[in-house]
Amino acid sequence: MDAVDIFFNADVMRRAFPILLRGLGMTLALGVTAIVMGTALGVGIALMRLYAPKPLRLFAVLYTDLMRAMPVLVVLILIYYALPFAGIVLSSFAAAAIALSLVLGAYTAEVMRAGIQAVPKGQFEAAAxxxxHFWLAMRKVVLPQAMRIVIPPHASNCVSIIKDTSLASVVAMTDLLKQATDAQALFANPTPLIGAALIYVAILWPLVRLTGWLEQRFQRAYQR
Incomplete structure (x- = not known):
């Protein structure tokens, strides 16, 4: 048996492809859920760190530091395997979505904080x-300007979170990687793993290029 039959077996790929597509659906659902929840959480934490009373600001600092310091896999395992001892049992999808959202929220909070602080204070004074009032000025004046600064790094963080969805296979979620490993065991051939890798590249490579384009576009806008 040559390398093509081992790693690129067309018959195995044909039979495994529907399995991989089911896993891809779960991966995309998890990625979108984590991005939406993590972005909302990050904006809230950023505003808390900048404008909340001191105890809440300290909590925001502690949260962002801890979540950025802990590996995503550790957060995921703690949520899925440790919380049941406290009587909180989550599905693998819920645990993975919460873990990824918590981590993305920390990175989003730091990016949003930097973006808001980059907006000239004169904008607040002009609105006043x-x-x-403050929150209307934040929503109508400050955040739209901050988003121009935030979008490129936030897009890069979102791509990283989509890649990290592969860690959900550790808690037996039927994502793309889990389905690929199951298909590899079923057909006794590594071709499904190669197929999963190619699917990841097909999805993430355009997103990587998009983040690069966004960085160049906004950088040119700042230089004008």
């Missing part, structure tokens, strides 16, 4: 002079 017009009688616009």
């Amino acid at each position: 002079a017009l009688g616009i």
Whole structure:
């Protein structure tokens, strides 16, 4: 048996492809869920760190530092395997979504904080002079400007989180990698793993290029 039959077996790929597609659906669902929840959480933590009372600001600092310091896999294992001892049992999808959201939220909070602080303070003063209250000024004036700064690094963080969805296979979630490893065992051939790798590349490579384009586009906009 040559290398092509071992790693690129067309018959095995044909039979395994529907299995991989089911896993891809779970991976995309997990990625989208984590991005939406993590982004919302990160914006809230950033605002808490900047404008909340001191105890809440300290909590925001502690949260962002801990989540950025802990590996995603450790957070996932703690949520899925440790919480049941406290009577909290989560499905593998819920545990993975929460873990990824918590980690992305920490990185998003730091990016959002930097973006908000980069907006000139004169914008707040101008809004106050017009009688616009703080939160309306934040929503209508400050955040739209901060998002121009935030979008490129946040897009890069989102790509990283989509890659990290592969860790969900550790808690037996039927994502793309889990389905590929199961298919590899079923057909006694590594071709499904090669197929999963190619699917990851097909999805993530355009996103990587998109983040590069966003960085260049916004950098040119700042230089004007």
